């Protein structure tokens with residue numbers, strides 16, 4: 001079973017690379033994430049990863065006329081930002097952390113990643129013009145630090161989906177509410193850091209604001225925020241906030 005699932009993980013990572021959804025590094029990181037979760041939590045853990053991966057990918061493919069969907073090749077940083085912390089939480093169960101606690105931390109981290117992705121994909125498709133938390137006004141669609149009502153609902157449902165399925169698969173149906181709230185809070189932290197701390201860059205050619213390091217064939221310039229705090233760092237932090245919150249409450253009760 002484990003051998004079969006390891007081959008399955010390798011195949012998915014390889015296909016991701018072949019279909020240009022993942023860079024070489026991204027594919028290797030995805031493989032490490034999959035196998036790390038598999039050896040820690042077996043197929044149940046892998047199923048939680050699959051629900052995150054499939055649901056957020058499908059949501060990101062829903063056709064829309066609101067914006068042009070650019071083809072994105074996910075790198076090491078992007079894969080780690082979504083699954084790195086969850087994998088470390090899973091691996092902690094092999095060392096010294098209580099199994100139940102490690103599972104809660106693992107599911108909470110993925111709940112945050114899913115919550116954030118769902119908020120972004122749902123919000124920019126069906127949410128209308130977002131409100132920017134720092135600028136206190138309307139922002140362009142998809143911008144970091146901006147929220148919509150619809151996106152916030154998606155954020156909650158995205159977190160609940162992972163928390164509920166993880167709870168049923170791994171924790172006999174327990175801790176679902178805690179993990180839902182933790183994941184949702186992680187995504188909220190993502191938005192707040194995105195609004196107030198994350199670097200914003202500007203294209204030197206077309207003057208558009210972007211998160212990309214390159215635009216129109218040249219390097220972009222930082223226009224505000226903290227240099228180096230990019231989207232990947234913010235996403236990684238958000239997947240850390242959720243398990244830390246769960247840890248705090250777990251130790252409290």
Ligand SMILES: [Zn+2]
Nearest residue numbers: 203206215216
């Ligand atoms: Zn440009």
